[in-house]
Amino acid sequence: MKRPPRDVEGAHRKLSRRALLLGGMQAAFIGGLAMRMRYMQVDQADQFRLLAEENRVNIRLIPPTRGEVFDRNGAILGQNIPLYRIIIVREDAGDLDKVIGDLSKLVALDPEDVERARTEMRRSPPFLPITLAERVTWDDISKVAVNAPALPGITPEVGLTRVYPQGPDFAHVLGYVGPVSDYDLSQIDDPEPVLRIPRFQIGKVGVEAKRERQLRGKAGAKRVEVNATGRVMRELDRREGQQGADLQLSVDATLQEYVQARLGNESASAVVIDCETGDLRAISSAPSFDPNLFVRGISVADYRSLTEDPYRPLANKSVQGTYPPGSTFKMITALAALESGIVGPDDTVYCPGYLEVSSRRFHCWKRGGHGRIDLLNSLKRSCDVYYYDVALKVGIDRISAMAQKFGLGVRHDLPMSAVASGLAPNRDWKSRVHGQDWLVGDTANASIGQGFMLASPLQLAVMTARLATGRSVTPRLVKSIDGVEQATGAGETIDVNENNLRKLRRAMFSVSNDRRGTAYGSRIIDDAFRLAGKTGTSQVRNITAAERAAGVIRNADLPWERRDHALFVCFAPYDDPKYAVSVVVEHGGGGSKAAAPVARDIMLQALFGGTPPIEAYPRKDRGRIEAQQERMKRERRPRARTDGKDRA
Amino acid sequence: MSYLEYTVKSTPTGLRKVFYMNWALTVLLMSVAGVGFLMLYSVAGGSFTPWAEPQMKRFALGLAVMMFVAMVPIWFWRNMAVVAYLISIILLISVEFFGTVGMGAQRWIDIGFMRLQPSELMKITLVMLLAAYYDWLPGNKTSRPFWVLIPVIMILFPTFLVLRQPDLGTSILLMAAGGGLMFLAGVHWAYFAAVIAAGVGLVTAVFQSRGTEWQLLKNYQYRRIDTFLDPSSDPLGAGYHITQSKIALGSGGWTGRGFMQGTQSRLNFLPEKHTDFIFTTLAEEFGFVGGFSLLGLYSLIILFCITTALATKDRFSSLVTLGISINFFLFFAVNMSMVMGLAPVVGVPLPMVSYGGSAMLVLMVAFGLVQSAHIHRPRLGS
Incomplete structure (x- = not known):
C-alpha cells in the first residue's frame, strides 16, 4: 500500500513547518522563564534575601535579673530566689x-x-x-x-522569683510583683518585648511598680537560627542585657518592723521622717498583708478576705488615707495668725466654751470653756475657740497658703501607689469645685482641721518636720540606686519668722511636757530626748445640738466606724529635732489616749535605734511599758521564709 | 515514507548500533541527572542517603533500559504502540483497585522493586499510539472530523482515568502533549482554535460552578488555584509552599548562596524540597547562573530532539521524537513555572532531577525511543 510520493513529501514539509513553529513557541516560553528567573533572582534578590533571613533568624530575649531592694542598713527587703x-x-520522653x-x-x-x-x-x-x-x-x-x-x-x-523576706512589714511600701497581665500591657503605650515572655514578673504596686524601669533593667537578646518547625539549630550571636538596678530605701527595717508591731491590729498608720534629710525611716500601715501571696498568685478566698476586711489591709493608709487633721492643724492656723501680724503671741481670747459665728454656735471640746487663754495655753490645752477667733481675723486664704507651705494639700512625690494630695481649701477652691461661696463657718471648721481639711499621715509628718526645722523638708524614700546616692530632702528655709516658729515649738513642747498638756501622759523623761507634739481628735460625724444638750456620747459607746480618729504628731529631741512622727489611729477615739503613746514609743525606738531604756518613760508607766515590750518581743511575727521551699 | 521501505541493509546492526546513538543527547541527559544527584546530596544535608544514592542506581538502571530500547528497531516499537497503550490503560484502571494512596491520591502500584506510576507510562504510550496512528492515516484524511475524533478519544480516555486519581497536573499534561502531537501531524488549525475557545469556556464554567452541586473540580484544586492567584492570602496554609519557594529562589541572587548553604532548604522551609521543589534549592544555592544553566541543558535536549525529528524521513520516528520532546518540555516548563509562582502547584516533578523512580525510568524509555529513531533512521542511497 504505497502512497503517492507528493502526498508524503507534503506531509513531511507540513510536519517540519509545524515542528519549527512549536519549537519557536517552546523557545519563547523558555525565554520567558529565564526572564522571570532573572527578575526574581537579580532584580528582587535583596528583598527575597531579607525574607529568607527573617525566616531563618529568630531573636530570643534574655530576661534581665530584677534589681533587689534593701533598707538603709543593707537588710534585704525584695529578693530574687x-x-x-x-x-x-x-520527643525525648518516649512513652509519655x-x-x-x-x-x-x-x-x-x-x-x-x-x-x-x-x-x-x-x-x-x-x-x-x-x-x-x-x-x-x-x-x-x-x-x-x-x-x-x-x-x-x-x-x-x-x-528566679521574687520573695519579700520581711513579709507584711513592707507590703505597702514595696508592693509586689506579678506576671504581666493583658491589662498591664494595655496600659503601656509601647510595651517592651520582654514583657511578653511568659511568666515574666513586673511590679504591680508600690516601689516595685513605681520604680519598675530601674528595677527591671534591659533585656538582652540572642539571635538564633531556627528551622521551619521552630527548632533552634544554633546560636548566631548574643547581646547581653543590663541587670536591674538595686534600690536602697531610706527605711530602717528594724524600726519598720517595730512600728508595724506597735500598730498591731488597729486600723492605723504611722510615719517616721528624718528631720535633717527627709528620709522616711518608717512608713507603715496596719493591718498589713503578705505580699508573697500575690507573687505566687493569691487564692480567691484569701483575696476576698483581704478586700472584705473593714480595716482595709490592702489600703496604704500612710500615704493614701486622708483624714481631717483635727487639732494637729492648729499650729498652721496659729502660725498664719502670727505671720499676718494681726494676732500677737500674747494676745488673749476669752473662751466661754463656744463661739457664735453668724448665728451658729461653734463649740469648744471643753463644755465649760477655757476662760481667757493665750497662744501657748490654747495649743497646750487644745482650746478650739481661740482658733475660731484668730482664724476669723486672719481669713482662710492665709491659713490655706500657710498649710501648703508646710506640705498640706500638696502631693509629695514618692514612688508609692496612690499618694494622696489631701486638701488645704480656700475660697477659690470652694467656688471652683462646689460652685459655692466660702462661708465664715467654713473658716471656723478649717481652723481646727475639720470641715474640708484633709491630710495624710505622711503630710502630717512632713508638716511636723517643717515646723521643727523651719526648712521645707521633703520626704525621700529611695536613698540610692545601684549605689548612687539620691538627692536628700533637707529643703530650703521656709519664709516665716523664726521667732514665731520658736513660739509654736515651745507650745508643742508644753503639750507633752507640761502637766496640763493634752499629751503629758506620753512624755519622754530623758532630758536629751524631750518630745514636742500635738494631739488631734477628728470627728467623723456631726454632733447635733440635741445630742450636745443631752451630753455627747462617749467614743467607747459608739460603733467602731463612727468613733473619732485619733491623731498625734511630734518631733524630738526638742532642742535638736532628729525625727518627726505622725500617727493616725482610725476610729481610735481621743488623740492623747490612742495615738500619742504609740507615737512616743515609736519615737523612742527611733531615737535609741532599738529598744529604749525604761528610764526614758514616766515612772508610773514603767511597769506597763515593760510588760508591753516583753509581749511585743514574744509576738514578733515569724518572717516570711526565704528558702524557696514554699510550695504552696 | 514508511518503515517498510527502509533500506534495511544500510541501518547499523548488532553492537555497532552503539556507535550510531545520539551520544550528545546521552551526555546531556547524564549532565542533567548529575545536577539532580548534586542537589539531592545537598538537600539531604550533605549525604548520599536517603535520596542521592537510590537516584543514582535508578539512573544507572534507566541508562541500561534506554540502551536496550535504543537497540530495538523503531519499527518494532511502532508495531507495539497499540499494545503498549492498552497495557497502560489496563494499569491505569487497575490503579483504581490496587493503587497505593499517596498524598491523597491513588497514583502508583507497588510492583516489588519500584513503585510504578501508570500515568507516567501513559504519557509515552499515548505519544507512541498517536504517532503510529498518524503514520498509518493517509494525509488527506488527517483533518476529517471522524479521523480527528478517534485520536481525541485516545487522548481523553486516559486523561479521564488520570483525573479520577485525582491528578490534575498529569491529566493536563496528557491533553497538552496529545494536542501538540495532533497539531504536528497536521490537523487543521481551526480545530485547535475551537478547542482553545472551548477551553476558555470551560475555565469560565469551572469558576462559575464553584460552590454549586455540580462543581467540576475538587475543593483542594480550587484552593490551589486561589493560592496561585494570591499566595499572600494564606501565607501559613496553602500559600506557604509558593511563598517559601519564591523566597528560596529569589534569595539565590546571581551566583547563589553556595553549595549546601541554602538556608531555605537546609532549615526545611521548603516543602517537597527533594521532589517537586528541587529547582528552588538549585536556584537558591547556585543562583541565576545555576538555574539558567539547567534551563540551557533542557533547551539543548529539546533542540537535539527537534533536529533528530527533522533529520529523519520516517513519519513515526519524527512524531514520536517530537511528542517526547513536547512531554519533556511540558515537564520542566510546568515545574519551573510552578516554583517561580507563574503556575498553580500541580505536582509535576522536574524531569531527571527530582527524586522519583518511575518518572525517570519512563523518561529514559522515552529517550530510548528517540535514540532508536536516531539509530534506525532511513538512510538513502545505499
Whole structure:
C-alpha cells in the first residue's frame, strides 16, 4: 500500500513547518522563564534575601535579673530566689504516660498541672520544653536529678522569683510583683518585648511598680537560627542585657518592723521622717498583708478576705488615707495668725466654751470653756475657740497658703501607689469645685482641721518636720540606686519668722511636757530626748445640738466606724529635732489616749535605734511599758521564709 | 515514507548500533541527572542517603533500559504502540483497585522493586499510539472530523482515568502533549482554535460552578488555584509552599548562596524540597547562573530532539521524537513555572532531577525511543 510520493513529501514539509513553529513557541516560553528567573533572582534578590533571613533568624530575649531592694542598713527587703521547675521534652520522653507515672511516684504532682502540661504538649512541637511542675522543693529536685536515667525527657530547671523576706512589714511600701497581665500591657503605650515572655514578673504596686524601669533593667537578646518547625539549630550571636538596678530605701527595717508591731491590729498608720534629710525611716500601715501571696498568685478566698476586711489591709493608709487633721492643724492656723501680724503671741481670747459665728454656735471640746487663754495655753490645752477667733481675723486664704507651705494639700512625690494630695481649701477652691461661696463657718471648721481639711499621715509628718526645722523638708524614700546616692530632702528655709516658729515649738513642747498638756501622759523623761507634739481628735460625724444638750456620747459607746480618729504628731529631741512622727489611729477615739503613746514609743525606738531604756518613760508607766515590750518581743511575727521551699 | 521501505541493509546492526546513538543527547541527559544527584546530596544535608544514592542506581538502571530500547528497531516499537497503550490503560484502571494512596491520591502500584506510576507510562504510550496512528492515516484524511475524533478519544480516555486519581497536573499534561502531537501531524488549525475557545469556556464554567452541586473540580484544586492567584492570602496554609519557594529562589541572587548553604532548604522551609521543589534549592544555592544553566541543558535536549525529528524521513520516528520532546518540555516548563509562582502547584516533578523512580525510568524509555529513531533512521542511497 504505497502512497503517492507528493502526498508524503507534503506531509513531511507540513510536519517540519509545524515542528519549527512549536519549537519557536517552546523557545519563547523558555525565554520567558529565564526572564522571570532573572527578575526574581537579580532584580528582587535583596528583598527575597531579607525574607529568607527573617525566616531563618529568630531573636530570643534574655530576661534581665530584677534589681533587689534593701533598707538603709543593707537588710534585704525584695529578693530574687531560685525557683525550681520540672520540665518535660516530649520527643525525648518516649512513652509519655510511663515517664509521668514514674515521676509522680517520686514527686507529688498536681493532676491539674499535669493535665495542663499534656494539653500544652499536644499543641506545641515535640522539642519544646513544657513545665510540668513549678515551685518544686530542693528535695524533690534532687530526687529527679538522681533518677535522671530512669526519667528520659525530664529535666529540673532553675529560674528566679521574687520573695519579700520581711513579709507584711513592707507590703505597702514595696508592693509586689506579678506576671504581666493583658491589662498591664494595655496600659503601656509601647510595651517592651520582654514583657511578653511568659511568666515574666513586673511590679504591680508600690516601689516595685513605681520604680519598675530601674528595677527591671534591659533585656538582652540572642539571635538564633531556627528551622521551619521552630527548632533552634544554633546560636548566631548574643547581646547581653543590663541587670536591674538595686534600690536602697531610706527605711530602717528594724524600726519598720517595730512600728508595724506597735500598730498591731488597729486600723492605723504611722510615719517616721528624718528631720535633717527627709528620709522616711518608717512608713507603715496596719493591718498589713503578705505580699508573697500575690507573687505566687493569691487564692480567691484569701483575696476576698483581704478586700472584705473593714480595716482595709490592702489600703496604704500612710500615704493614701486622708483624714481631717483635727487639732494637729492648729499650729498652721496659729502660725498664719502670727505671720499676718494681726494676732500677737500674747494676745488673749476669752473662751466661754463656744463661739457664735453668724448665728451658729461653734463649740469648744471643753463644755465649760477655757476662760481667757493665750497662744501657748490654747495649743497646750487644745482650746478650739481661740482658733475660731484668730482664724476669723486672719481669713482662710492665709491659713490655706500657710498649710501648703508646710506640705498640706500638696502631693509629695514618692514612688508609692496612690499618694494622696489631701486638701488645704480656700475660697477659690470652694467656688471652683462646689460652685459655692466660702462661708465664715467654713473658716471656723478649717481652723481646727475639720470641715474640708484633709491630710495624710505622711503630710502630717512632713508638716511636723517643717515646723521643727523651719526648712521645707521633703520626704525621700529611695536613698540610692545601684549605689548612687539620691538627692536628700533637707529643703530650703521656709519664709516665716523664726521667732514665731520658736513660739509654736515651745507650745508643742508644753503639750507633752507640761502637766496640763493634752499629751503629758506620753512624755519622754530623758532630758536629751524631750518630745514636742500635738494631739488631734477628728470627728467623723456631726454632733447635733440635741445630742450636745443631752451630753455627747462617749467614743467607747459608739460603733467602731463612727468613733473619732485619733491623731498625734511630734518631733524630738526638742532642742535638736532628729525625727518627726505622725500617727493616725482610725476610729481610735481621743488623740492623747490612742495615738500619742504609740507615737512616743515609736519615737523612742527611733531615737535609741532599738529598744529604749525604761528610764526614758514616766515612772508610773514603767511597769506597763515593760510588760508591753516583753509581749511585743514574744509576738514578733515569724518572717516570711526565704528558702524557696514554699510550695504552696 | 514508511518503515517498510527502509533500506534495511544500510541501518547499523548488532553492537555497532552503539556507535550510531545520539551520544550528545546521552551526555546531556547524564549532565542533567548529575545536577539532580548534586542537589539531592545537598538537600539531604550533605549525604548520599536517603535520596542521592537510590537516584543514582535508578539512573544507572534507566541508562541500561534506554540502551536496550535504543537497540530495538523503531519499527518494532511502532508495531507495539497499540499494545503498549492498552497495557497502560489496563494499569491505569487497575490503579483504581490496587493503587497505593499517596498524598491523597491513588497514583502508583507497588510492583516489588519500584513503585510504578501508570500515568507516567501513559504519557509515552499515548505519544507512541498517536504517532503510529498518524503514520498509518493517509494525509488527506488527517483533518476529517471522524479521523480527528478517534485520536481525541485516545487522548481523553486516559486523561479521564488520570483525573479520577485525582491528578490534575498529569491529566493536563496528557491533553497538552496529545494536542501538540495532533497539531504536528497536521490537523487543521481551526480545530485547535475551537478547542482553545472551548477551553476558555470551560475555565469560565469551572469558576462559575464553584460552590454549586455540580462543581467540576475538587475543593483542594480550587484552593490551589486561589493560592496561585494570591499566595499572600494564606501565607501559613496553602500559600506557604509558593511563598517559601519564591523566597528560596529569589534569595539565590546571581551566583547563589553556595553549595549546601541554602538556608531555605537546609532549615526545611521548603516543602517537597527533594521532589517537586528541587529547582528552588538549585536556584537558591547556585543562583541565576545555576538555574539558567539547567534551563540551557533542557533547551539543548529539546533542540537535539527537534533536529533528530527533522533529520529523519520516517513519519513515526519524527512524531514520536517530537511528542517526547513536547512531554519533556511540558515537564520542566510546568515545574519551573510552578516554583517561580507563574503556575498553580500541580505536582509535576522536574524531569531527571527530582527524586522519583518511575518518572525517570519512563523518561529514559522515552529517550530510548528517540535514540532508536536516531539509530534506525532511513538512510538513502545505499
